Amino acid sequence: MTRIKRNDILRVGGDKVPRKARIKSETGYYHIITRGNNKNYIFKDETDKELIKEEIKKQEIEKSIEIAAWCIMDNHIHLVIKGELEDITTAMKKINVKYAMKYNVKYERSGHVFQDRYMSKPIETDEYLICVLRYVHMNPVKANIVKKAEDYRWSSYREYSEMNKEKSGMEKFVLSYFDMDIESFKKFHQEEDEREYLEIKEDKEKYRLDKAQRIINRCCEKYGVNTSRDVIENREIFKELIIELKERSGLSIRKISKLLEVSYGTIQATKRKCFNESIGQKERPLRYEGDMNE
Template identity: 35%
Template sequence: MPRTARIKSDSGVYHAMVRGINRQDIFQNNEDRIVFLEKLSAVKERSECSIYAYCLMSNHVHLLIGEGVETISQIMKRLGSSYAYWYNKKYERIGHLFQGRFRSEPINVETYLLAALRYIHQNPVKAGIAQSCESYPWSSYHDYINPERTAKSLTDTELGLKTTGGLRQFAEFHQKPCSNDLLDIDDVTRATDALAEQLIKQVLGGRTTVDLLEMPIPERNMLLRKLKALPGVSHRQIERVTGINRNMIQRA
């Protein structure tokens, strides 16, 4: 089965995530985390990309990246290969370290950027391993709130601080909880019809209205729930693209 084409970001900014194969840990200790950040810094310099946020968890990593002279796929391939080579050599292992290809979500408006920033920094809190963003040491949150650290960090903080309105507003924004598994959409403006159509068609995978109507109800409802979970996409937009009645969408 062919791979689903990756949705391109008009802004060149992506929320990307890589996970350990079979959900295995990709960091055994702090040295591993430090080396990963060093690899990320080297990739940033070579690709001239922007790093707006990062969070290193035990078995996965979240990144908010702006493309430079290389595409997001090239950036993530270079980063993954470099770290996996080092990790396998250190622990005398062979085989893949990361599970499949990385996941990514295009960030096309400023409010998506804010939602992604907060989601990434709150990941340890949602996972129950930290009481607050500030208490977790392995995220870019500290680069934002500590001016002394910001000057020498790999995180590009200017856009995030400017978009939230400053340091105080940035900290206050991060105290509000996220409710979405991928991106917090509570404070996000609706996707444009063009973007919504692109997102919906990717999930549908070529299925037509007739295909949807002929599906077993549980299978169709599962697909509709995936569509409803798309960040910024409204029921009206789902109805327009799929041809499925809005009441049916709401009941799924």
């Protein structure tokens, strides 16, 4: 029988509950997020960001992990790391503890700086690896901090994109997917990708709303109407929009109804009608996954 380690036990309502075991990656690559406690901004200025960057780089220098990509936001960090799970856990603990000690001294405070343990998702394919890497680099653009990835200082994008910089072994490996052509690497980052990746909850919700708004805008442009209200008044266009929002935005019906300023019942009725029509006519498969009451 596998022994549960003390650190793998979580208290819920006074009871001890085993933590969910991390999924091991067959490739050794993981997308990792660590965030500020209580959603706090813990990288408030450039000095803070430089400090956490140094702690991350130290772990790579010690050769316990290899870092394929990194991005430091104001209240969380994205990392793409290669390594054994135990080594990654040890490295993340060192990064968090050392930064927290210096942070607490600087701001004359005490207590936790980071929230619980880090989030992780295994990366199992080459395609997913480079797509996650792009997602990490594009985080500041999606957050409307900068317009272009190269404008953001606190990510590994510049380490890849600067022509005159000597590349590390990992950077050469990633660039080999682009035949060592940095311009191809840059163009890849400009391609739109609507897939969802590991993300903190509030940012994921924001990205879903942004995606839904793009879907609405495209629908208005396609039919030559000015507002979503014009779309709603045309039943056929409205049905098409609801199908696309439900299938592609990731939003629950409740949030779609709020976005469109239409009742929940209207959205539900439209969804059922589309589903019934698809069964009767067999024109196109519709995929409804149920309501996501987030």
